[in-house]
Amino acid sequence: MGRSYLSVRMRIKRHKVFLVCLLGICVISFLHYYTALHSISLLQELSSPSSHLKTLKMLRGFFWNFPTDDIHFKQNGQKSSHQKGFVDLPDLPDAKQVVTNLHLQKQIFDLHDDSTPFFIHTEPGAVCFHEGTDLAALASHGRLLKHYEERTPLKDDSINAGKKEIRCPCRQGWHGPQCGIPTVVYHSNLPSKSKVTPRKVPRRVINAININHEFDLLHTRFHELADVVDTFLVCESNFTAYGDARPLYFQHLILNGTFDYIKHKILYIFLDHFPDGGRMDGWIADDYLRTYLTKNGMARIQGLKPDDVFILNDADEIPSRDGILFLKLYDGWTEPVGIHLRKSLYGFFWRQYGTLNVLSACTAAMLFKVYKGDGIYLRRRSYYTMSGFREYENSTGRVLVPWAIGSPVHYAGWHCSWCFKPEGIYYKLVSAQNGDFPRWGDYGEKRKMSYIKELIRTGGWFDGSEPDYPPTDPKEHMYAPKYLLDNYDKYHYLLENPYAKK
Template sequence: MGRSHLAIRMRIRRHKVFLLCLLGICVISFLHYYKALHNISLLQELSAPSTHLKSLKIFSDIFWNFPAADFRPQQDFHKHSQLKVNVDSNLILKGPPDKKLHERTFVLRDDPTPFFIHTKSGAVCFREGIDMTASASHHRLLQQHHREIKFKDKAINEVEKVVQCPCRQGWHGPHCGIPTIVYHSNLPSKSKVTPRKVPRRVINAININHEFDLLHTRFHELGDVVDVFLVCESNFTAFGDSRTLLFQQMILNGTFDYIKHKILYVFLDHFPDGGRTDGWIADDYLRTYLTKNGMSRLEGLKADDVFIIDDADEIPVRDGILFLKLYDGWTEPVGIHMRKSLYGFYWRQFGTLNVLSACTAAMLFKVYKGDGIYLRRRSYYSMSGFREYENSTGRILVPWAIGSPVHYAGWHCSWCFKPEGIYYKLISAQNGDFPRWGDYSEKRKMSYIKELIRTGGWFDGSAPEYPPSDPKEHMYAPKYLLDNYEKYRYLLENPYATINVKRNGSSFKGVI
């Protein structure tokens, strides 16, 4: 009888152990799922004041090992960061004056701009985001908070937790450094981002053909935020015909002297094998060469620097790129919601173009193999190094996009040229995006192209009804174009419209 009771007790004990283990597995699975949903560190969430989460923290500390801190890549992961560069402090482009543009290298340096200010009360505020009109009264409140905490003998870091900066319209967060296009984005960790002590360096890569007005616009929009522009030009069109190196000539004749110190010129002197038959080979190769050649000529590259690759007709908003530069805590890769336009900013298309455009240098090399075309393809999940890289960061990496379908974070202006520029794009287009309209003689006629611009029609004969747009509307066009309205009028008003439309008390040309 005693043996029977003992056997029963042993079975009960085994069942209890089994049930406890099963419960533990369920709790661990729930915590991991919770972390994946919110894209924040598990231990950070468990540190919340909630009593039940605090109890779960003890369990997770024993069985789970998730780092709570944000990923801090090694500063010397790229071979160029190990180079000892002995140059004048004002020199960024390396190489003697007679050295060819495409052979020079570029030295990346930390941006010394004081983007944040430290108040006497302990607050850290973003200069551009604070409301100066409220600063006087707010300063008195900050001083009062400071006195109360000091009187209670609290630690100085608790002052920063209490102090809030007064934000002007369009800026959010305790430091007033989160722009509206990030605040209303799908970034899960937006409430957890923190200012960096040293800004990231931003690298913007672009291929150029003849989009020079949009290139000027990009440089003026992003010139004080981007640290280096990698601009690639080829002596072949995307179709494979020879072309003049117009951008190189413009650099040498002084056209871009205002931004020349931030341009690293990339020269593609050959056309890829098979590119004439399959235009997508040529299209992909442009971005591959741009990334690999340009990045190999940067010195001092850090793992958490930001790499952004755009087409020439895609212009990100400055504030969104500045956020990537100044804040920690966002995940990657990063897309950008852009306002879509055709022929000019006056033909606004529905919705936004969300282009996956940015990641850290570490992700570029460890996941995308140093090739920007893979970033554009959205194929990170299937890349061989993705899971290893994700594990090294200690975070669940999910894509997000600056902006939203109703909050534009940039502009995509497709076929935005004068008629002569559209003609050149037609004959230069790659042999892959069929139908290739440049192959049709009637589509290349100036009269036909001008009629397309006038009506907003497309080469296939369709004429979509675009919503009416007004140059005064928010995010109509980049500020540089609006500030130089007469010079760029052909992009801001339909040059072939004949009807004057009155809207909001002002008149402008448009087509109904």
């Protein structure tokens, strides 16, 4: 009886061991299968807003009158059912079928000196900035000007214009002996503005940006800076910041002639991969965009000089022309350089208080010797702790002090955040990186067109708050870039609230 009992207990123990081992094998198999699914991003795809959209499309195939207020934007070649001719996202084939144009991908850009005659020489011996000088007063009162300057001591902000320190008669908005210092620099915190001098040969200016679907703002940037910037580095990826496949919209627009007016200054940069870890941590993807843009773009520029100007902006950050022109034409400013941008939301009609001061510019020498050729470091304010900073500062022979073009009351550009039509805001929601939480595109109610339009109408934010905005007037100074104002009817959705109650 005892042996029989022991035998039964032994069999039970063996069965338990077998069941535990079987359970362990099942767990390991499941984990292995999950890892395989994760490596192809299937689970993430199923949870992404774009996949929700695809599911809705499938449902609508069976139930054509299935009610939804979610926008059906143009993705992978499918037309928007919400707005015919949606200009932000042109019709294209499936994202996986779009291959970058090899000529654009391998293009090399040759930088050449700008031969534009920005300054004129007068008979009395003055050097005057053509655009900032009152030429009529200069022509009719040349002798009187000379006589006046000989009897009047120059102020501390005078600049040596050659053999004789003679001031030019300045137009409104321009300052200094040559009338070449714009108001946004004159009222900035540049410590050396009384010592800057005009260059004989202008610097070349390189403006680097990443693009998703901010094409109206891109046109605005090009028109604002076309005669100042020597080349635009524009990076586009076939992945969104979230990691989903996307068509190469900008490439398509370049090839179909949309940007022919500025094509000769565009260096197209194609990012054909998504960074490791970018799906789980959106900041990795966000940083990598700027890193790749800078390193790939600058490596494809020939003729670069150490004192050329490198400017890195987000697509919704548009510097004003005058401040960038100053960097191009004058010596004596220090670096790195920030830009005070007028802040607005959904359109220029919702202006926010204060300015956005973003470190945006430096010389090519500083970019490579301090920032290691990586633009993401320019956006940060820890340059003085970087290994090459002191060595570079010593090589310049001067103390490098950061400063910013403009001031909190003198805008030197525009930052227009979420400035799209409702369909464009939807696309930004579902394309946004997996960071900067909460990620509002993950909430179905935030993606509804009725909700988005109400946000534009009230100026509210996705968290339910409605900030207090100062009053604005399209006629006010620096309300919006000149190109938009000159084409008011075309861009009225950015210049006046389309949903405000009349």
